[in-house]
Amino acid sequence: MLWKRIGLKDFEFPKVHDYKKDYIKIEGKFPKEVKINRISESENKYFDIEFSGVGDKFTSFAKKYYNAGIQLRLPRNTKIVEPVKLEFHMDENNPTLVDKNLIIAEEGSEVNIIMDYYSNEKIETLHNGLTVIYAKENATVNIIKIQRLGDSSQSFDSNIAYVEGNGKVNWISVELGSYISGSNYRTYLDGEASGSNLSSIYLGDGIRKMDLEYTMIHKGPRSISNIETKGVLKDNSKKVFRGNLDFKRGSRHSKGVEEEYVILLDPTVKSDSIPALLCDEDDVEGEHAASAGQIDENKLFYLMSRGLDERESKKLVVEASFRPIIDRIPYKYLQEIIFDEIERRLIDA
Amino acid sequence: MEKYLLNINDLKVTIEDKEILKGLNLQIKEGETHVIMGPNGSGKSTLAYTLMGHPSYEITQGGIQFDGEIINEMKADERARKGIFLSFQYPEEIPGITVEEFLRTSKTSITGEMQKIIPFRRLLKTKMEHLGMDESYASRYLNLGFSGGEKKKNEILQMSILEPKLAILDETDSGLDVDAIKIVAESVMKIKDEKCSILVITHYNKLLEYLEPDYVHILMDGKIVKTGGVELANQIDEIGYENIKAEFSNI
Ligand SMILES: Nc1ncnc2c1ncn2[C@@H]1O[C@H](COP(=O)(O)OP(=O)(O)O)[C@@H](O)[C@H]1O
Numbered sequence: 001m002l003w004k005r006i007g008l009k010d011f012e013f014p015k016v017h018d019y020k021k022d023y024i025k026i027e028g029k030f031p032k033e034v035k036i037n038r039i040s041e042s043e044n045k046y047f048d049i050e051f052s053g054v055g056d057k058f059t060s061f062a063k064k065y066y067n068a069g070i071q072l073r074l075p076r077n078t079k080i081v082e083p084v085k086l087e088f089h090m091d092e093n094n095p096t097l098v099d100k101n102l103i104i105a106e107e108g109s110e111v112n113i114i115m116d117y118y119s120n121e122k123i124e125t126l127h128n129g130l131t132v133i134y135a136k137e138n139a140t141v142n143i144i145k146i147q148r149l150g151d152s153s154q155s156f157d158s159n160i161a162y163v164e165g166n167g168k169v170n171w172i173s174v175e176l177g178s179y180i181s182g183s184n185y186r187t188y189l190d191g192e193a194s195g196s197n198l199s200s201i202y203l204g205d206g207i208r209k210m211d212l213e214y215t216m217i218h219k220g221p222r223s224i225s226n227i228e229t230k231g232v233l234k235d236n237s238k239k240v241f242r243g244n245l246d247f248k249r250g251s252r253h254s255k256g257v258e259e260e261y262v263i264l265l266d267p268t269v270k271s272d273s274i275p276a277l278l279c280d281e282d283d284v285e286g287e288h289a290a291s292a293g294q295i296d297e298n299k300l301f302y303l304m305s306r307g308l309d310e311r312e313s314k315k316l317v318v319e320a321s322f323r324p325i326i327d328r329i330p331y332k333y334l335q336e337i338i339f340d341e342i343e344r345r346l347i348d349a
Numbered sequence: 350m351e352k353y354l355l356n357i358n359d360l361k362v363t364i365e366d367k368e369i370l371k372g373l374n375l376q377i378k379e380g381e382t383h384v385i386m387g388p389n390g391s392g393k394s395t396l397a398y399t400l401m402g403h404p405s406y407e408i409t410q411g412g413i414q415f416d417g418e419i420i421n422e423m424k425a426d427e428r429a430r431k432g433i434f435l436s437f438q439y440p441e442e443i444p445g446i447t448v449e450e451f452l453r454t455s456k457t458s459i460t461g462e463m464q465k466i467i468p469f470r471r472l473l474k475t476k477m478e479h480l481g482m483d484e485s486y487a488s489r490y491l492n493l494g495f496s497g498g499e500k501k502k503n504e505i506l507q508m509s510i511l512e513p514k515l516a517i518l519d520e521t522d523s524g525l526d527v528d529a530i531k532i533v534a535e536s537v538m539k540i541k542d543e544k545c546s547i548l549v550i551t552h553y554n555k556l557l558e559y560l561e562p563d564y565v566h567i568l569m570d571g572k573i574v575k576t577g578g579v580e581l582a583n584q585i586d587e588i589g590y591e592n593i594k595a596e597f598s599n600i
Pocket residue numbers: 364365369387388389390391392393394395396405
């Protein structure tokens with residue numbers, strides 16, 4: 001059902017071969033108790049969860065036929081500052097990536113993770129990913145996911161996190177590539193004062209179809225969630241955005257906010273936004289705001305009045321809308337990669 | 350024959366099918382300072398936007414000649430390159446580009462000459478000092494989180510860097526304290542010395558004490574209804590627009 005809107009009900013997976021490239025990049029020195037390994041069957045019990053992500057077909061497939069991914073376990077009170085980087089550079093010899101990732105942050109630990117998916121424009125690639133995060137009491141997981149696969153690629157990505165008391169999972173999602181992209185994030189705020197932020201940007205160009213679904217499920221009291229999304233659509237791109245806030249019994253005094261702002265650069269784009277707010281508990285606060293509109297003409301005019309031509313000015317206004325999200329990425333080199341890709345897609349097309 | 354830098358002839362302008370300027374005439378020569386005063390909603394900002402080329406403001410009649418050329422059809426960036434500058438009543442915030450990057454791009458585009466980083470930085474620093482702006486503003490995002498007064502100063506900073514032929518100041522003095530008005534006035538005087546013509550839209554006389562305008566015009570209901578010298582500004586300061594309104598409703 002999820003895929004009806006973007007026309008993907010008859011999807012067939014190709015045969016999965018080994019993913020031969022090295023993808024775990026670690027620059028700093030981590031304490032030896034920190035365990036980062038390629039994913040293996042030993043951890044299967046952590047994937048025994050009910051989560052359909054972008055679709056049952058996709059998550060079940062990833063559980064069984066994965067060819068890459070990591071298992072990362074942070075012991076109690078271990079904080080690592082240097083990011084754990086996963087770079088999936090897909091190519092002719094590795095056109096299919098099914099990554100299955102497990103991150104367990106024990107009590108009081110903290111970790112930064114970057115997952116970057118990219119490929120050259122011409123190569124047909126398929127990415128199907130599943131990431132499961134357990135953030136225990138007081139643990140913090142900051143995770144940045146960048147999908148900038150080429151226009152001949154398809155990308156499906158399902159992410160789920162379970163956050164215990166005072167724990168935090170902060171997602172940043174950057175969606176720039178693939179002609180079909182499904183991206184699903186679900187966070188369970190299980191404990192008291194659990195928190196989660198999901199900041200995302202997306203850019204639709206050409207004929208890209210995007211299905212984005214972000215869900216925050218509040219179970220613990222005084223839990224806090226925040227979804228903030230900024231999008232830009234141009235050409236004939238299509239997007240469905242679903243933002244769900246679900247307050248379960250027991251989540252009293254919790255607060256959830258979701259916002260989505262999208263700039264429609266061409267009249268030929270299609271943008272659907274479907275916010276949902278579910279409440280089993282009275283004493284909670286849920287807010288949503290969405291807006292879709294053309295580029296701010298007054299901003300454009302301001303820049304042009306200083307001699308910048310229309311294209312340059314448009315680019316600046318679009319970048320300005322992404323900027324508050326991108327500024328949350330604490331790595332300059334990543335910000336540059338993202339802006340180069342945005343610029344390429346906005347200007348060269 | 351007199352030679353005007355700006356010659357506006359019987360200008361009618363509509364926005365969203367509503368006529369705001371209803372046959373406006375105004376001539377400005379090189380180096381002159383003109384003031385436009387008028388009640389709220391009379392069309393002052395509309396005039397400023399129209400001169401700068403805002404696409405929402407449609408010219409339905411008349412023409413704007415600038416530096417010997419009809420500019421009605423020109424886009425804002427072309428007008429900027431021809432030497433028109435507008436200090437906005439409400440400057441926009443643009444996160445993502447810093448004041449310095451923006452102004453360097455802007456100056457490059459307007460002069461057609463690549464602005465080298467080091468000399469440009471030096472120029473910017475000097476101009477910021479004149480305006481009493483802290484250097485750190487150069488590396489802040491354009492207008493983001495600036496106070497009202499800081500935004501206005503930033504407009505004047507842009508003006509002094511871009512050195513236009515015609516500077517239009519739309520209520521630049523609103524929201525500035527007396528000290529800031531003096532500082533802004535000094536920057537305006539400097540570009541005036543360079544033969545720049547100035548069109549000041551204002552409600553207050555403070556700025557005019559420094560600028561010594563050649564003409565003061567009263568804009569009402571989309572037309573210039575009266576033109577005089579500084580004494581006209583003083584008169585309005587004392588008794589408001591009521592007399593003038595009465596005078597013109599009698600005709
Ligand atoms: N973007 C706009 N859309 C609709 N009406 C506008 C717009 N801008 C200005 N107006 C109208 O035009 C008239 C003149 O406005 P303006 O030029 O801003 O006046 P002033 O600057 O003299 O106070 C007002 O009635 C105002 O409501």
